[in-house]
Amino acid sequence: MMLEAVELTKHYSGHIVLDHLNLQVKSGEVFCLMGQNGAGKTTTLNLFLGFIAASSGQARVDGKLVALGQQVPDIAYIPEVVMLYPYLSSLENLDFFSRLAGFRYPKDKLCDYLRQVGLQPEAFEKRVGQQSKGMRQKIGIAIAMAKNAKVILMDEPTSGLDPQAMYEFNENVRAMREAGKAILMATHDIYSAVHSGTRIGIMKQGTLVNTLRADEISANELEKIYLTIMRS
Structure with a gap:
């Protein structure tokens, strides 16, 4: 398994921002994490990158435990704004x-x-x-x-892209998936989640509350499920 979260938890001064997350992403998969701001998506990425320390649980990349400040091999990070x-x-x-x-x-x-x-x-x-x-x-x-990264983490990569750029980005994600990359993408973009993802996880208040297969759902159906969860 290229990416694995085991009971992964993060809290600040008693406030839980990620609550016992269990997640696996294998080679050739694109797992899209959706949820409102503050749902725990970026925290999840930061834990896999070793940017912050877990309060409990484990984050593993290619079977290796990630520790705070540790350089994680075989991983690439594409943020909302690529720093060049x-x-x-x-x-x-x-x-x-x-x-x-x-x-x-x-x-x-x-x-x-x-x-x-x-x-x-x-x-x-x-x-x-x-x-x-x-x-x-x-x-x-x-x-x-x-x-030559085996694992690619993305944080809101389609934010601010025009339709043509978004289409081209999703084509690149599909190409990386076909090349066997394991991709974890935090996104608000329902279209990209359905058309370039393989699985979609919906987070709310630090908890992964639903996981769906992208090839079994339309964008309209995903939108309805997402809104129902957010309003509950």
């Missing part, structure tokens, strides 16, 4: 972050990664600060691919 160097080009950012992860590629291989995620060739040498959010998200995915 604005004065470097797409190629320069990809090269820099690949080297940081211990990988050195010739220019033609770096270009291949950017092509695979759908970035247009004219953007390869363009400064990232001059590019749209959708284009920066593609660079973030290219970095994850170049790092």
